[in-house]
Amino acid sequence: MSRRFILFSLSLLIAVTACGPAELVVTMEIDVANPEGEGMVTRPLSDLEVQLLPYDRDAVFDSMANAFSTPEPPIPEELIAERARVQQAQEEWQNNQNRWNLIRDTLQKLTTALEQYNRGEATYVVLFREWNDFDGELGSVERQMNRSFENFTNLQEGTIEASNTIRMMRDNWGDEAFSGAGEIFLAKMRASGLDAAADTTDASGIARQNLRVKPGQYWIHARYELAYTELYWNIPVELIRGEPIQLSLSRANAEERIKL
Secondary structure, X not given: OOHHHHHHHHHHXXXXXXXXXXXXXXXXXXXXXXXXXXXXXXXXXXXXXXXXXXXXXXXXXXXXXXXXXXXXXXXXXXXXXXXXXXXXXXXXXXXXXXXXHHHHHHHHHHHHHHOOOOOOOHHHHHHHHHHHHHHHHHHHHHHHHHHHHHHHHHHHHHHHHHHHHHHHHHHXXXXXXXXXXXXXXXXXXXXXXXXXXXXXXXXXOEEOOOOEEOOEEEEEEEXXXXXXXXXXXXXXXXXXXXXXXXXXXXXHHOEEEEOO
């Protein structure tokens, strides 16, 4: 192969690369309480939509909200405090439930182990004493679990109606205040000369298949719902040609919003 052909091939490769699209790889994960022990573990967030937008959607909504005749109905502080008490009560109930399940499973394993020994053997005596201790604790934990569940449900019932009322008020306000948002988004996308793109995270929490776009300024938009809040991302990113740009979405760079 001649030097001239090699140089031509390299120049062609460089030209194709320079004219190619920019590529974004998004990883979504969240730290959660370890279900098998103490501490936290990282879990990928799968099957979540990631949008790549050539405009700042939050800036549009903020501008429209400021221009609207009435302010957005606020979430009352007392409702926020009450929902926090509900969340705390739910966590207490779940902790008691987890402890009850652990004790029940331990008793089942000890019962199986006891069947392998005669009652007079030393190992049997040790295992039986352990079984007795857990069996005595099981009833106490079960009572705590039932009381905490009753407390949680009572508190929750007290907030459902108030939460529904505020949510309907805010939804109705948003329908009026943001009625023209779609047209504004379309106009901004046309003015940018760029296209929007979207993809869904796989089992590993990664989205990349459909995030190849023209180079330019974009915003990454995604949501993840928790029990009482949602994690919200609207992060600016400058995409250029070359190696794929890596971006991680986690609790650390999310805005946590109350979910009514």
